[in-house]
Amino acid sequence: MARNDLQGSLDLLVLKTLSQMGELHGYGIVLHIQRASEELLRVEEGSLYPALHRMEQSGWIRSEWKVTETHREAKYYRLTAAGHKELLKAEKSFEQLVKGVRAVLRYA
Amino acid sequence: MSTLRRMVNSFHRSKIDQEIDRELRSHLEMRIADNVAAGMSPEEARRDAFLRFGNRTVIKEEVAAADAPLIFDALWREVRYAARQLRRSPTFTTAALITLVLGIGANVIVFGVLNALLLRPLDVPQPTGLYNVVHQTPGYDSQSYPDFVDFQTRNTTFTGIAAYRLQDAGLTTANAAYRCWYYRVSGNYFDMLGVQPAYGRVFHASDERGPNSAPYIVLSHGFWVSHFDSDSRIIGATVRINKHPFTVIGIAPSVFHGTDVFIWPDFWMPMVDSPDAEGTDFLSKRGSHNIWILGKLKPGVSPQQATDNLNAIARELARLYPATDDGLSARLVKPGLMGDMIGDPARSYIAGIMVLALLVLLAACANLASLFAARTADRSRELAIRLAIGSSRWYVLRQLLAEAVLISLLGGVLGTIFSTALLRALTRWQPFPQFPIHVAVSPDVKVYCVALLLSVASGILWGLVPVRQVWATDSAQVMKSGAAGTMIFRRFAFRDLLLGIQITVCTLLVTSSFVALLGMQRSLHAPLGFKPQGVTLAETDMHMGGYTDNSSTQIQKRMLQEAAGISGVTAVGIINETPLGTGGSTTQVYRLGTADFRSSNSVFGAKYFSISPGYLEAAGTHLLTGRDFTWHDAANAPKVAIVNDRFARAMFGKTSALGRRFTLADKVSYEIVGVIEDGKYDSLTETPWAAMFFPLEQSPDTDTSLVVRSQLPPAEIVPQLRQVLTRIDPNLPFTFQSWPDALGLVLFPARVATATLGVMGFLAAMLAVTGVFGIAMYSVSKRIREFGIRVALGAQPVQLMRSALSRPLILLLSGTAAGLLLGVIASELLAQIVYQATPRDPLVLAAVMATMTILGLFAIWIPARRALRVQPAGLLREE
Numbered sequence: 001m002a003r004n005d006l007q008g009s010l011d012l013l014v015l016k017t018l019s020q021m022g023e024l025h026g027y028g029i030v031l032h033i034q035r036a037s038e039e040l041l042r043v044e045e046g047s048l049y050p051a052l053h054r055m056e057q058s059g060w061i062r063s064e065w066k067v068t069e070t071h072r073e074a075k076y077y078r079l080t081a082a083g084h085k086e087l088l089k090a091e092k093s094f095e096q097l098v099k100g101v102r103a104v105l106r107y108a
Numbered sequence: 109m110s111t112l113r114r115m116v117n118s119f120h121r122s123k124i125d126q127e128i129d130r131e132l133r134s135h136l137e138m139r140i141a142d143n144v145a146a147g148m149s150p151e152e153a154r155r156d157a158f159l160r161f162g163n164r165t166v167i168k169e170e171v172a173a174a175d176a177p178l179i180f181d182a183l184w185r186e187v188r189y190a191a192r193q194l195r196r197s198p199t200f201t202t203a204a205l206i207t208l209v210l211g212i213g214a215n216v217i218v219f220g221v222l223n224a225l226l227l228r229p230l231d232v233p234q235p236t237g238l239y240n241v242v243h244q245t246p247g248y249d250s251q252s253y254p255d256f257v258d259f260q261t262r263n264t265t266f267t268g269i270a271a272y273r274l275q276d277a278g279l280t281t282a283n284a285a286y287r288c289w290y291y292r293v294s295g296n297y298f299d300m301l302g303v304q305p306a307y308g309r310v311f312h313a314s315d316e317r318g319p320n321s322a323p324y325i326v327l328s329h330g331f332w333v334s335h336f337d338s339d340s341r342i343i344g345a346t347v348r349i350n351k352h353p354f355t356v357i358g359i360a361p362s363v364f365h366g367t368d369v370f371i372w373p374d375f376w377m378p379m380v381d382s383p384d385a386e387g388t389d390f391l392s393k394r395g396s397h398n399i400w401i402l403g404k405l406k407p408g409v410s411p412q413q414a415t416d417n418l419n420a421i422a423r424e425l426a427r428l429y430p431a432t433d434d435g436l437s438a439r440l441v442k443p444g445l446m447g448d449m450i451g452d453p454a455r456s457y458i459a460g461i462m463v464l465a466l467l468v469l470l471a472a473c474a475n476l477a478s479l480f481a482a483r484t485a486d487r488s489r490e491l492a493i494r495l496a497i498g499s500s501r502w503y504v505l506r507q508l509l510a511e512a513v514l515i516s517l518l519g520g521v522l523g524t525i526f527s528t529a530l531l532r533a534l535t536r537w538q539p540f541p542q543f544p545i546h547v548a549v550s551p552d553v554k555v556y557c558v559a560l561l562l563s564v565a566s567g568i569l570w571g572l573v574p575v576r577q578v579w580a581t582d583s584a585q586v587m588k589s590g591a592a593g594t595m596i597f598r599r600f601a602f603r604d605l606l607l608g609i610q611i612t613v614c615t616l617l618v619t620s621s622f623v624a625l626l627g628m629q630r631s632l633h634a635p636l637g638f639k640p641q642g643v644t645l646a647e648t649d650m651h652m653g654g655y656t657d658n659s660s661t662q663i664q665k666r667m668l669q670e671a672a673g674i675s676g677v678t679a680v681g682i683i684n685e686t687p688l689g690t691g692g693s694t695t696q697v698y699r700l701g702t703a704d705f706r707s708s709n710s711v712f713g714a715k716y717f718s719i720s721p722g723y724l725e726a727a728g729t730h731l732l733t734g735r736d737f738t739w740h741d742a743a744n745a746p747k748v749a750i751v752n753d754r755f756a757r758a759m760f761g762k763t764s765a766l767g768r769r770f771t772l773a774d775k776v777s778y779e780i781v782g783v784i785e786d787g788k789y790d791s792l793t794e795t796p797w798a799a800m801f802f803p804l805e806q807s808p809d810t811d812t813s814l815v816v817r818s819q820l821p822p823a824e825i826v827p828q829l830r831q832v833l834t835r836i837d838p839n840l841p842f843t844f845q846s847w848p849d850a851l852g853l854v855l856f857p858a859r860v861a862t863a864t865l866g867v868m869g870f871l872a873a874m875l876a877v878t879g880v881f882g883i884a885m886y887s888v889s890k891r892i893r894e895f896g897i898r899v900a901l902g903a904q905p906v907q908l909m910r911s912a913l914s915r916p917l918i919l920l921l922s923g924t925a926a927g928l929l930l931g932v933i934a935s936e937l938l939a940q941i942v943y944q945a946t947p948r949d950p951l952v953l954a955a956v957m958a959t960m961t962i963l964g965l966f967a968i969w970i971p972a973r974r975a976l977r978v979q980p981a982g983l984l985r986e987e
Contacts, residue, residue: 026131027138045139045160046167049132053174072138075131 010043010051012094015087018061018079025066025074026052052077060086128171136161183510190511200483201515203878204476208519209526210871211472212566216527216551216559218465218864221534222458224369224549230444231363233302237405239440241269241418249446253379254394255425255433256294256401262421265414268300269403272367274446277383278652278841279374280348286335287841288349288374289544290325291366295378298326300404301367308343308358311378319388322378323354329362331374350383351654351839367402369444372544383651395432395773402443411440431773434706464620464868467613469566471872474610475879477570478603480512482886484574491578505578512571513564520563524556531555576602604915607883608923611960614876615927616934618959621869622952623931624862637752637787638687639728640847643815644822645686646671646829650810653840657808663836664804665739667814668720670832676820681723684809686847687715687789687799688854697759697798698771705773712758714751714798715789718807724750724784726815734766734782741803748803750782755798778802791854815847822846873963880967884916888971892978900980912975913968920964928956 017032018024024032029052030045055061060083066076079087136157143153161167194201229235241259242249251259253271260269272293279288295313303310306329315322327342336342346353354377365372379399382388390396405414418438425433445454484491491504531549538546650660664682671680685693696710721737723729732753741748749770756765771777778800789797814833818825826844833842888895895908932948 025134025138027135030135044162045135046132046162046164049128049135049167050170050174053128053171057174068138070138070141072134072141073130074134074138 009094010048011055012087012090013041014048014051014055015060015079015083015090018077019084019087023076023078025068025076027074029077055083058082058086124175125172128168128175132161132164132168132171186507186510187514189507190514193511194515197483200479203479203882204515205519205522207472207475207875207878208516208563208566209523210874211469211523212516212520212559212562213523213527213530214468214868214871215462215465215562216524216555217530218458218462219558220527220531220551220555221547221549222462223552223554224547225445225454225458226442227554228369228552230367230369231365232367233304237267237407237409238301238443239403239405239411239414240443240445241401241403242439242441244437244439249400249441250397251399251401252394252397252432253391253399255436256399258425259401259403259418259421259438260294262424263403263414263417265406265409265417266403267406268296269401270294270297270300271379271399271401272297273379273399274368274371274373276649277350280351284335285841286374287843288331289371290375290377291373292377292379292382295322295380297376300402301364303360303364305358306361307340308356310358310360310376316378316380318380319391320381323352323381324357324378325349325354326358326360326376327356328360328365328372328374328376330365330372332359335374349377350652352383354381354383367443368446370545370547371446372546374544394429400446403440415440430704430706434708461864461868464617464865467617468868468871468875469562471610471613471617471875471879473566473570474606474613475875475882476512476566477573478606478610478879479882480508480570481573481577481603481606482882484508484577488577501578505575508574508578509568509571513567516563516567516571517560520559520566523563524551524559527551573602573606603883604919607879607916607919608926610879611876611920611923612927612930614872614879615924615956615960616930617872618869618876619928619931619952619956620934621862621865621872622955622959623949624865626949626952627862634788634792635785636688637729637785637789640851642819643726643728643817643847644825644829645843645845645847645850646814646816646833647686647843647845648812648840650812650840653837655810657810660810660812661805661808664720664812666836667812667833668722670836671814671816671829674816674818674825674828674832676825677816677818679722679726679817681726681815682720682804683723683727683813683815684718684804684811686813686815686850687717687787688791688851689813695772697755697800698773699759700769700771700777702771705775711770712798714755714800716799717801718804718809719750719801720804723801723815726817728817729787730785732783732785733764734780736782737801737803739805742805743808745806747776747778747806748781749778750784750801751780752784752797752799753786754796755800756780756783758798873959876960877963877967880916880920880964881970883919884913884968884971885974887915888912888975892975895975895978896980899978905976908975908978909972913972916968917964920960924957924960927960928953931956 013033014029017029017036021028021032026048027045030043030048033041033043052061052063056063056077060080061077062080063075063077065073068074139157139160140150140153143156144150148156158164230238232238240249241251243251251271256269256271263269270293272291274289275292276287276289279286295311295316298305298310299312305326308326310326311322311324315324325347327336332338332342340359342356343358344355346355348354360376366376377383380388380391390398403414405411415438422433422436422438426436494504495501528551531551535546535548535550650663655663668680668682671677694713694715696705696707697712697714698705698710702709719737721739721741724731724736731750734750737748737750751759751765759765759770760768765780765783767779767781769777769779784801786796787799788794789799814829816825816829822845829844830842833840891912895903895912898908
């Protein structure tokens with residue numbers, strides 16, 4: 001089975017968010033995931049940051065300090081080319097996971 | 109407290125740390141702002157934001173862990189902090205540095221030599237797959253030319269096999285004459301090694317067309333530069349070698365110095381040529397073993413396959429030529445050690461010294477570990493504070509380790525610089541002016557890598573010692589008790605064990621050096637079978653004057669007459685090769701009546717020499733029974749021989765050997781007319797040889813060593829000797845030296861062994877002193893207050909001394925005993941190198957005990973005085 005643990009799912013959510021929204025800071029990513037999932041997925045907000053930093057070390061995303069519309073300092077993340085590729089892989093393996101789980105549930 | 113805060117800050121604030129803080133804070137602020145906008149009170153908004161965020165400290169740590177660059181940052185921070193700590197205690201740092209420089213330096217030097225001698229490939233373009241082919245019997249490493257040709261033509265596993273031998277000759281140009289060392293090599297030598305000439309050309313296998321068909325030589329680059337001023341007009345010119353003309357056809361590249369690690373020849377000559385009349389005879393003699401052979405494996409062939417292949421050929425040759433090749437066998441060895449002649453002894457010797465050097469480093473580490481542990485104990489309050497304010501134990505440990513590794517690296521660098529200088533000096537050194545020997549041991553990358561590895565490893569080794577201390581630290585307890593004293597003094601500390609180990613190792617090393625020194629002393633006074641004191645040698649090879657074996661005898665007679673006429677000379681004689689000189693020859697001895705002269709039918713192999721009448725007296729060799737030779741033992745007289753005691757007893761047992769006969773492979777029978785005392789012939793440590801001596805006229809030789817005994821010092825004899833010898837033939841180049849000086853080469857291994865062991869022993873003794881001193885000083889300083897109170901209460905000095913110093917003393921004694929025991933075992937190894945070395949000698953045991961006790965007392969003296977000088981009033985006021 002592919003890398004389908006919870007970590008993988010969080011990575012997938014972040015990558016997908018960044019690919020849809022372009023550039024976002026950590027708080028923005030949290031808000032987007034909550035909004036887009038219709039409040040179904042609520043992650044502990046802080047746990048996002050280790051994932052972000054790890055993905056940055058892996059070269060999937062890039063960060064930059066910018067000023068928000070409300071004139072606050074925030075670190076903005078955007079997807080790199082490697083990140084796009086990783087997103088495709090993560091989407092595919094997630095679909096397989098869903099298919100697999102669904103098949104097991106339909107059985108019996 | 110401000111120092112402490114700065115310290116803590118320096119731990120926790122770095123750029124990257126700050127950036128993580130900033131990012132997390134910005135997240136929380138945005139959440140709070142949104143919450144307030146959604147209508148919460150500021151207080152509520154804050155609470156909600158923190159709740160949603162989770163444990164900030166944990167998350168921050170996780171983020172930091174995700175940031176790889178931060179790890180380097182942390183490391184750098186630790187190094188900087190460690191450097192600051194070390195600067196703050198210069199005494200500890202200096203002591204540790206000196207210890208490490210000595211410990212690591214010694215290892216780098218020994219490894220440098222080991223690397224140059226045993227690990228580094230030959231200086232040729234493609235050194236892989238090169239092996240010397242020697243016999244399976246250790247020490248039997250030369251081959252005969254016909255056997256070499258058969259190995260060369262019949263094998264299927266080598267791309268090529270070349271042969272070479274080292275010889276000396278006189279080289280004369282139009283205006284100068286030099287004594288040279290050169291290689292006679294097979295035609296394929298340069299091509300097989302892939303050596304291209306720097307100028308001109310080299311010779312090839314196709315140049316060889318029988319004896320004396322290729323009178324060419326190739327000069328070495330060094331010889332060309334030093335003797336021909338780098339003049340390329342020498343190419344094509346003719347020089348005379350032992351009076352025979354040879355054409356210089358090329359100059360070898362400067363990096364190439366032949367196929368022996370330590371030999372730097374002056375030129376190369378095809379093996380089929382010889383400047384000497386009989387010099388090509390061996391080309392057809394299957395029984396005369398005097399060349400080394402070197403093969404290059406075909407790609408993909410393993411050394412084992414090649415060995416099997418050669419052994420199959422050897423068995424075939426033994427079947428075809430039983431008289432000479434019986435029992436022929438082959439073995440491949442690392443090339444460059446004179447056909448492995450110096451390989452075997454050097455290997456075990458260097459391995460032994462390497463072990464000793466590592467032991468020195470181990471003792472150094474034990475020393476540092478106990479110093480470091482004591483220092484950590486002194487710092488237990490600081491460590492406790494750091495643990496109390498939330499530093500993790502792992503973090504504190506890492507910090508201590510960083511200090512240890514940092515100082516080890518520093519010590520390693522200094523030690524390497526110091527030993528590199530020494531190795532360079534060793535490389536420039538020419539131990540024997542009369543031989544073309546250079547000990548080329550300049551360090552290379554491998555040496556530096558080992559130095560780095562040793563530094564880091566030793567740093568970790570002694571840096572890890574305080575682990576238990578840190579782990580066991582109970583911060584509350586330490587801070588309550590004030591001074592760190594109480595928890596440190598257990599009945600038996602780990603530190604004591606370290607000191608014990610250190611003393612044991614040091615005693616082992618001191619024992620080894622005493623054993624070596626004593627052995628050396630004995631070997632200088634061992635019965636050699638001759639008395640070198642008071643003898644001057646004048647040596648020449650009469651080939652260099654154009655003589656043959658047979659024509660040289662008359663001249664040699666004149667030399668004897670003239671030399672005997674010098675006033676002050678008491679005895680003169682001639683021998684072809686002096687015992688313990690460049691090594692005499694060996695041949696098989698058979699009982700009378702033997703028909704089948706294969707070597708397995710022989711009684712033993714014996715050394716043989718040609719001597720003139722009077723040699724025995726001049727050399728100081730005792731004649732046990734029978735007579736010396738006279739000039740009546742001439743070429744046409746009955747063949748006679750003088751043998752040594754061992755020969756006589758091995759052949760004839762207890763019955764008298766006088767008048768008995770034996771025979772050699774030449775099928776001539778020799779009558780024994782005298783028996784002399786046993787002697788040393790090859791080396792001081794050899795197993796005793798049988799030896800036989802033939803009269804000069806019946807066994808003529810151009811090699812001439814004139815042995816001149818006199819009460820006068822050599823400096824007075826040599827000029828007169830030179831004068832009379834020049835009168836006989838002005839063209840004969842002579843080497844003059846006293847016999848004890850000439851023995852330098854033989855004594856060299858023992859001298860080197862003694863010097864290195866002496867240095868190791870000295871280092872070890874120093875380490876023992878510092879170790880005992882450190883621990884005694886520490887234990888006194890920790891208990892100085894207790895002593896003050898005891899003095900105030902009326903304790904006697906003896907009581908104080910007992911409690912302060914009994915532990916170091918017990919350690920000293922038990923460590924010494926253990927070390928002595930180990931030394932006795934280890935010195936078995938030493939006995940192979942140093943003649944007559946035995947650690948069971950009462951003198952050695954006494955010397956070691958005395959040394960260690962003196963060192964121990966010396967080390968304890970200062971702490972003891974300090975304990976005795978305690979001023980109770982002053983001390984109590986201080987606290």
